[in-house]
Amino acid sequence: MSTSHLLNVDGVSRRRSGREAVTDVSFSLNxxxxxxxLGVNGAGKSTTLSxxxxxxxxxxxxxxxxxxxxxxxxxxxxxxxGWLPESAPLWPELSVEEHLVAFARLRGAARQAARRAxxxxxxxxxxxxxxxxxxxxxxxxxxxxxxxxxxLVHDPALIILDEPANALDPIQAGELRKLIRERAxxxxxxxxxxxxxxxxxxxxxxxxxLHEGRLRQDAPLRGEQGGTSLEAAFFGIAxxxxx
Amino acid sequence: xxxxxxxxxxLRRLAVRPLAWALxxxxxxxxxxxxxxxLGQFLGAQVKLAAVADAPGFTDLVAIPLLAxxxxxxxxxVPLMTMTLIAGERRAGMLALxxxxxxxxxxxxxxxxxxxxxxxxxxxLVTLAMPLVVGFGSTADxxxxxxxxxxxxxxxxxxxxxxxACSTATTFPAIAAAMALIVxxxxxxxxxxxxxxxxSGGFLEWLTMATxxxxxxxxxxxxxxxxxxxxxxxxSLSLAIRRLASDxxxx
Numbered sequence: 065m066s067t068s069h070l071l072n073v074d075g076v077s078r079r080r081s082g083r084e085a086v087t088d089v090s091f092s093l094n095x096x097x098x099x100x101x102l103g104v105n106g107a108g109k110s111t112t113l114s115x116x117x118x119x120x121x122x123x124x125x126x127x128x129x130x131x132x133x134x135x136x137x138x139x140x141x142x143x144x145x146g147w148l149p150e151s152a153p154l155w156p157e158l159s160v161e162e163h164l165v166a167f168a169r170l171r172g173a174a175r176q177a178a179r180r181a182x183x184x185x186x187x188x189x190x191x192x193x194x195x196x197x198x199x200x201x202x203x204x205x206x207x208x209x210x211x212x213x214x215x216l217v218h219d220p221a222l223i224i225l226d227e228p229a230n231a232l233d234p235i236q237a238g239e240l241r242k243l244i245r246e247r248a249x250x251x252x253x254x255x256x257x258x259x260x261x262x263x264x265x266x267x268x269x270x271x272x273x274l275h276e277g278r279l280r281q282d283a284p285l286r287g288e289q290g291g292t293s294l295e296a297a298f299f300g301i302a303x304x305x306x307x
Numbered sequence: 308x309x310x311x312x313x314x315x316x317x318l319r320r321l322a323v324r325p326l327a328w329a330l331x332x333x334x335x336x337x338x339x340x341x342x343x344x345x346l347g348q349f350l351g352a353q354v355k356l357a358a359v360a361d362a363p364g365f366t367d368l369v370a371i372p373l374l375a376x377x378x379x380x381x382x383x384x385v386p387l388m389t390m391t392l393i394a395g396e397r398r399a400g401m402l403a404l405x406x407x408x409x410x411x412x413x414x415x416x417x418x419x420x421x422x423x424x425x426x427x428x429x430x431x432l433v434t435l436a437m438p439l440v441v442g443f444g445s446t447a448d449x450x451x452x453x454x455x456x457x458x459x460x461x462x463x464x465x466x467x468x469x470x471x472a473c474s475t476a477t478t479f480p481a482i483a484a485a486m487a488l489i490v491x492x493x494x495x496x497x498x499x500x501x502x503x504x505x506x507s508g509g510f511l512e513w514l515t516m517a518t519x520x521x522x523x524x525x526x527x528x529x530x531x532x533x534x535x536x537x538x539x540x541x542x543s544l545s546l547a548i549r550r551l552a553s554d555x556x557x558x
Contacts, residue, residue, distance in 0.1 A: 117407040118409060119403035119406045119407045120555055138411075139409040139411065140409065141409035142409030145407065153399050153400035153401050154401075155401065157320055158319065166319075169312040170312050170313065170408045170410060172309065
């Protein structure tokens, strides 16, 4: 397996709730690349992302992160991985700023550095007005933005976003796309799981389609034509009419 | 450093949770009432006590019963304080997010355990302040009080460790609290059957938590008692860490 990629996933499988949730998935990702992960509900996207974040251990296969065995060394996630889970879980009794400082501290930043990192991401995601507000009273869209900020506060090399545009208004969704491209330009690799094909077309360089736990397609995306063929490929795979 | 970060985070959350404040306020009010009653009875019995050689003093009649009362309350309070530590995090999806920060399970468990210990230590200190204030103005048996305080502190630390272990075993905080309560009550009374059958001493008596606390409350510090508490804490925390580590496989 090559070690020149930031992420190498090789033959990863995982059973959940008595069934094969992900089977023999392999792909790799370079720094600066944005990979769109598509699939219908239950296709195995969230399980795959949980394994890539270090929250879940694969039953089989290998995951290499920055040239190191990620399964044997899940602590690599501390500096290298930022994950926004689908439900954007938060501590309702803590404020926006407290969340960000806490996540930076948990990632190993010293107190002052954690505060600076929190200020920086608050400014970038325009969370200034919500700084002192408790997470428990945030709207769904605000929770999503805070979850995103928690995933990015330590400036990770691999950013994993599971349905990040959920509950965002069109302006915020546009900002999110801009942010993803910005992070990719700065050298981070991004995996974006979504049901919205237009979002993938707008920000991704490559698309991987999962269906029934298996990776059915992993191909680069090129412009408008790529979008049209992506739609055809996705519906073909999802409905079982593709070759 | 991350253990401290987890502990600080958990303390911050405890500080803004109504449950921690409500439990502290209600139990301290109850303990203050118990202390005032005990002190009143002690003062009322001064004349009788003066006529008895080697009569029990303030420490035996007021301070240690107060700590014993706190120990009784702890059987309910500690499971309530520990029930959400892991179970609540798991239920809210925060545990997976914490795992994704690369924190090993032992740091998560230890950080949360330390936070609860700080809360329990403050609870014990506020309670202890009552006999201390009176004790400084009278003739308290400081050695016995220190032993009883050590016993109570070890009991609280053990209950907290058992509470965390139970919290790692489920997704439901209420079930975690019930489990912790039943486990600690079982540990407290495990030798009842043997006693009813007329058998005393032996391994079952050593296994019983009450045996070790009562020795310390009487002012008797033995290595056997200290080892029992240390083993109970270590075993409970190890179980908690193992269960949390297996989450990555089991989810």
